[in-house]
Amino acid sequence: MRTHTIGRLLILCLVGIFLFQAAVQASFSESMPAQQEVRVEAHQTLWDIAAMHVNDDTDIRSYIYDIKQLNHISDAGQLQPGQILKLPACQ
16 A cells, blocks of 8 residues: 555655656746847848848847857858848847
8 A cells, every 4th residue: 555655655756857847948938038040141240130120129230249159150241142140039
């Protein structure tokens, strides 16, 4: 009888942990804005790309810095047409 109680308690704990993890994951994904990707066109600069995606509340220079960090870009002058860039979501 005691082993059944321990087994039920163990199952209840595992279900609780699973439900807690699912709730945390759901709230995390709602709080994190989605990134988007863009394809670099010929003669486009990071400034051009940022200007098309930044909102009025975000400093464009800061957004360009974030793009460079996210894409591991050290020299913004080396963008290539067809290159895919990840863009951080504006907050």
